[in-house]
Amino acid sequence: MLGSTTSATDKRAAFRAGLASGRLLRMPGAFSPLVARLIEEIGFDGVYVSGAVLSADLALPDIGLTTLTEVTSRGGAIAGATGLPSLLDTDTGFGEPLNAARTVRAAEDAGLSGMHLEDQVNPKRCGHLDGKAVVDVQTMLGRIRAAVSARRDPDFVLCARTDARGVEGLTPAIDRAKAYADAGADMIFAEALADESEFEAFRAAVDVPLLANMTEFGKSKLLSAATLESLGFNVVIYPVTTLRIAMGAVEAGLRTMAAEGTQESLVPQMQTRGRLYELLDYSAYAQFDTAIYDFSLTAAQGGSSATAAQGGSSGTAAGDDAGGRDEEGAQR
Numbered sequence: 001m002l003g004s005t006t007s008a009t010d011k012r013a014a015f016r017a018g019l020a021s022g023r024l025l026r027m028p029g030a031f032s033p034l035v036a037r038l039i040e041e042i043g044f045d046g047v048y049v050s051g052a053v054l055s056a057d058l059a060l061p062d063i064g065l066t067t068l069t070e071v072t073s074r075g076g077a078i079a080g081a082t083g084l085p086s087l088l089d090t091d092t093g094f095g096e097p098l099n100a101a102r103t104v105r106a107a108e109d110a111g112l113s114g115m116h117l118e119d120q121v122n123p124k125r126c127g128h129l130d131g132k133a134v135v136d137v138q139t140m141l142g143r144i145r146a147a148v149s150a151r152r153d154p155d156f157v158l159c160a161r162t163d164a165r166g167v168e169g170l171t172p173a174i175d176r177a178k179a180y181a182d183a184g185a186d187m188i189f190a191e192a193l194a195d196e197s198e199f200e201a202f203r204a205a206v207d208v209p210l211l212a213n214m215t216e217f218g219k220s221k222l223l224s225a226a227t228l229e230s231l232g233f234n235v236v237i238y239p240v241t242t243l244r245i246a247m248g249a250v251e252a253g254l255r256t257m258a259a260e261g262t263q264e265s266l267v268p269q270m271q272t273r274g275r276l277y278e279l280l281d282y283s284a285y286a287q288f289d290t291a292i293y294d295f296s297l298t299a300a301q302g303g304s305s306a307t308a309a310q311g312g313s314s315g316t317a318a319g320d321d322a323g324g325r326d327e328e329g330a331q332r
């Protein structure tokens with residue numbers, strides 16, 4: 001309850017150990033803290049916090065409009081909900097090298113286990129779109145060196161992303177990756193590689209852990225976890241997948257409701273109240289301090305319902321008080 005009990009230090013150590021294990025760490029994107037909890041429960045290795053999702057959630061395109069404060073605050077809320085390590089997308093580091101340095105401090109303070117910085121120019125855009133541009137190598141090395149020197153926890157993972165594959169080609173992208181690793185990047189995110197042969201070429205040339213981005217509707221072929229592991233990749237992110245699944249379901253559901261005048265036909269597809277409360281660990285809160293949090297869990301609706309006394313339904317003193325307030329509210 002009240003978020004994860006695993007410390008940020010322990011999560012970072014686990015992330016480091018995972019990167020050294022030779023296994024592929026699977027990190028789906030969480031569009032909310034609650035989704036991070038589901039990712040953990042289902043047995044994934046980590047949580048990705050996507051800039052594209054963070055922007056989309058604010059109904060904004062992914063063109064560098066979000067701020068350091070917005071990104072680290074949402075990233076921290078997501079990281080805090082899970083015992084898994086979380087990797088944060090910090091775009092270009094929000095400005096000059098000094099801003100990248102401050103970003104590292106903020107991400108550490110927010111409890112993240114690592115972050116990635118990319119070599120795009122500002123304003124950045126989705127790495128799978130045409131028309132993006134990259135800064136020169138020296139400028140990116142400045143961002144990386146600033147980030148490395150600002151880090152306080154040596155286990156906090158600094159990942160450098162290169163967008164050069166789609167701009168300058170595969171070989172310049174590999175050369176950049178090598179230079180970024182030499183400047184202190186712990187991991188390389190090779191953006192928008194086309195297929196197995198390109199992933200293979202990166203692996204052959206770069207000595208540090210590598211991250212693969214399996215985003216849908218993009219430029220990369222969707223490779224399975226088994227394939228990526230056999231190619232020697234260390235991390236795979238599915239950055240926007242949970243948002244796309246959810247938004248697909250929300251749109252279809254809203255259309256059905258609009259057409260049918262009721263949500264009744266959708267109920268079987270919904271997460272039940274009971275399942276939601278289980279994910280939230282509702283019963284632990286009820287037990288924590290019964291004097292303050294007077295919840296009564298009931299078996300209503302096939303065991304999938306719990307009722308809060310504050311709603312006025314338990315008949316306890318707290319419930320009666322809440323009921324009284326409701327009545328007064330109604331009279332006014």
Ligand SMILES: C[C@](O)(C(=O)O)[C@H](CC(=O)O)C(=O)O
Binds near residue numbers: 052053
């Ligand atoms: C990984 C990424 O940076 C993100 O913000 O999630 C995006 C994902 C996407 O837009 O599909 C990117 O690849 O640029």
Ligand SMILES: [Mg+2]
Binds near residue numbers: 050051089091
């Ligand atoms: Mg991004």
